[in-house]
Amino acid sequence: MKHLVLVGGGHGHLFVLKELAKKSHLPLSITLINPNSVQAYSGMLPGVMAGHYSHAEHLIDLAALARKAGVEFICQPIVGMDANKRYVCLSDGNYIHYDLLSINIGSETQCKGLTSLNNTLLTIKPLLDFQRQWNLFLETTKTKTCTLVVIGAGPAGFEIALAASYRLNSTNITADIILIGGNTGLISNFTEKARAMAHQQLQQNNIKFIAMHAVSDHHGLVLSNGQQLHADLVIATTGARAQTWLTHSQLALDSNGFIAVDAFHRSLSHHTIFAIGDVCARSDVHLVKSGVNAVRAGPIIARNIIAALEDKPLKKFMPKKNNLYILACGRRYAILCWGTLCIQGTWLWRLKNYIDKKFIRKFSV
Numbered sequence: 001m002k003h004l005v006l007v008g009g010g011h012g013h014l015f016v017l018k019e020l021a022k023k024s025h026l027p028l029s030i031t032l033i034n035p036n037s038v039q040a041y042s043g044m045l046p047g048v049m050a051g052h053y054s055h056a057e058h059l060i061d062l063a064a065l066a067r068k069a070g071v072e073f074i075c076q077p078i079v080g081m082d083a084n085k086r087y088v089c090l091s092d093g094n095y096i097h098y099d100l101l102s103i104n105i106g107s108e109t110q111c112k113g114l115t116s117l118n119n120t121l122l123t124i125k126p127l128l129d130f131q132r133q134w135n136l137f138l139e140t141t142k143t144k145t146c147t148l149v150v151i152g153a154g155p156a157g158f159e160i161a162l163a164a165s166y167r168l169n170s171t172n173i174t175a176d177i178i179l180i181g182g183n184t185g186l187i188s189n190f191t192e193k194a195r196a197m198a199h200q201q202l203q204q205n206n207i208k209f210i211a212m213h214a215v216s217d218h219h220g221l222v223l224s225n226g227q228q229l230h231a232d233l234v235i236a237t238t239g240a241r242a243q244t245w246l247t248h249s250q251l252a253l254d255s256n257g258f259i260a261v262d263a264f265h266r267s268l269s270h271h272t273i274f275a276i277g278d279v280c281a282r283s284d285v286h287l288v289k290s291g292v293n294a295v296r297a298g299p300i301i302a303r304n305i306i307a308a309l310e311d312k313p314l315k316k317f318m319p320k321k322n323n324l325y326i327l328a329c330g331r332r333y334a335i336l337c338w339g340t341l342c343i344q345g346t347w348l349w350r351l352k353n354y355i356d357k358k359f360i361r362k363f364s365v
């Protein structure tokens, strides 16, 4: 009997688990390894932070999904692997051997240049740790006024700044909120119209936007013009970084340390290994690191894993030119972007709410 190991309970593996539940006839033992028994859904995180949803509403029960699929669940992170010898290392020191491996562990927050902030720095990933620390901040902030700085003005940073503003306005804490967007500006991969709408949302919520780079020194934050910036809390939403243990995995990696894969999402160096979502880098096309791409690739990788076991042809995953993004704006209001189409309104928040809840329902056991 072959052993399939799924590392990480990311968006793609949710589909793999669902598909495997239908294939109980396969001569296969399967293990899922993830540091937590639940997976937080990032699309709803700003809504949880703003207080529109309870914490439980955005969680997917991985352990229950695994049970339903007849999959063994190990609640630990992987801290290393040897792709040549076909084993992964658990944090408790044990090794797990595999015949076929699929990796969907997401990414970490790239916070180079900010680490000396220590206790005032809160990285957006891992999402569950972020939420624990955000709740702690809300509970322990005694001062009536505080300054919150969000660094990184991509879609996540934009949503987090507005969610924080909405939430803090509903408490007795008066917060100055600053969003720092580097030299590229606010949601720089989006259209001019979307960027104008996003700026308008920041203005309406008294969030100051600074288009400069920020680093930390022993006094705190410093902007690229030399100005020192006081912050009681700094949230880093500064893009994706690969987990460092991948460097020693024997896998082929791209220049940023992510797993290099082909159009079938197979490792370029090891054809018995698949990778999905933020952790991988396609060698043939540019694949944006987003939940949408991980979700869309999921069913195809599920099929490819089964095809690889049955020695059948694999299918390519072709990313769409334009994905749909609905950016939550703190209150129940959103901006929808799809290619050049860009519209905003309260009904778009309701649409996002519908899509997100449907996603969660799909994986509730």
Ligand SMILES: Cc1cc2nc3c(=O)[nH]c(=O)nc-3n(C[C@H](O)[C@H](O)[C@H](O)COP(=O)(O)OP(=O)(O)OC[C@H]3O[C@@H](n4cnc5c(N)ncnc54)[C@H](O)[C@@H]3O)c2cc1C
Pocket (backbone or CB within 6 Å): 007, 008, 009, 010, 011, 012, 033, 034, 035, 036, 038, 039, 040, 042, 043, 045, 046, 076, 077, 078, 079, 104, 105, 106, 107, 124, 126, 155, 156, 159, 160, 243, 276, 277, 278, 279, 289, 290, 291, 292, 293, 294, 326
């Ligand atoms: C606030 C916010 C909002 C976002 N909103 C959107 C959105 O609306 N649309 C969109 O497309 N994208 C959005 N994104 C981006 C999106 O979150 C990521 O691109 C997406 O989560 C990547 O999915 P993934 O499946 O690769 O990994 P993840 O969803 O991050 O899942 C990885 C899983 O692997 C586990 N894991 C991590 N390390 C290990 C290890 N060493 N061993 C075992 N398991 C491990 C983790 O615990 C986690 O369960 C948002 C991001 C943020 C921060």
